[in-house]
Amino acid sequence: MRRYLDHAFATLGAMVVAIFAAIMVLIFIQVINRFLLGLPLFWTEEVVRMLLVWLVLMGTPVVVYKYQEIKVELFHFKNPGLETFRQITVSILSIIFCATLAYWGYLFMERSLGTLQPSLGISRAWLYAPIPLGSILTIVAFLVRGKEIQEPSDPGKTI
Template sequence: METVKVYVDKILLGVTAALFLIMVAVTTWQVIARYVLSNPSTITEEFIRFSLIWLSMLAASYVVGKRSHIAFTMISDRFKGKNKVGLELFIQSAFLLFSLAIMTYGGGKAISITMSQLSPSLGIPMGYVYLSLPVSGLLITFYSIVNMVQLLKKDKTTPMEKWDSVEYEKAGEVL
């Protein structure tokens, strides 16, 4: 499962990086076309909007996999040992349920409703935009399962805790 996670991480990182670079290039073209050529493109704004939706959803999946998403830790910081692991398992279960019920199932419903609706500029079915919901929902489901398995194994340290401890050690060496 860990090997699959590594490959999924690499693919997601590559896709999101490529999508970001494409968005930068298209935005640059839009600015040049509008202000230098005085001939603004009619499709770039919609393309950027749809790309941003996909980028956000895929990046959200990636950070769930890395367990480095935004979290309110005031309560979880008070727990230690098995209680903390139990709370983390509960949180990952909530991620799993939300991603399956809302993102995957609800996203599938949204796709079926909007597949016949075309976007104004690009003329693509809006279902392709909504496809980002179940795709990222399935990725978050996968990552939640992987995270729960990792929590049940020996190493209970999250990637961010490992990173923080390394940074503190480096800071101590510098001082």
């Protein structure tokens, strides 16, 4: 099962890289068209905004799955039992937050189904779809890594 999840999250990571590349290309095209050619493209701003939401919310589960999030630790216990308890508590609170975000994100996406993006002519739900999807995938990442609570591999990443 873990091997399939590794492949799934690697694929999601590749998708995030592709989204980032698309954002960079679109911004470059927009700058060239607007400032050099004087012909701004009307649709690139909406596409970039939508892709940025997808980038963040699809990237979050990948970061969580790989233990690469930036951690701000106010409490660090020397006792391994208390440290494990702290990590489990943080994971549970994060799962609760993601579940709440998924629920409200789904309702928000559902409400926007009938609304169209002004310049693209597609449903505004595409802008909000990554909220519940990314939240659910982040919950999966937390649950999978919850089975292997461990110390961060790079203490330099801890603030």
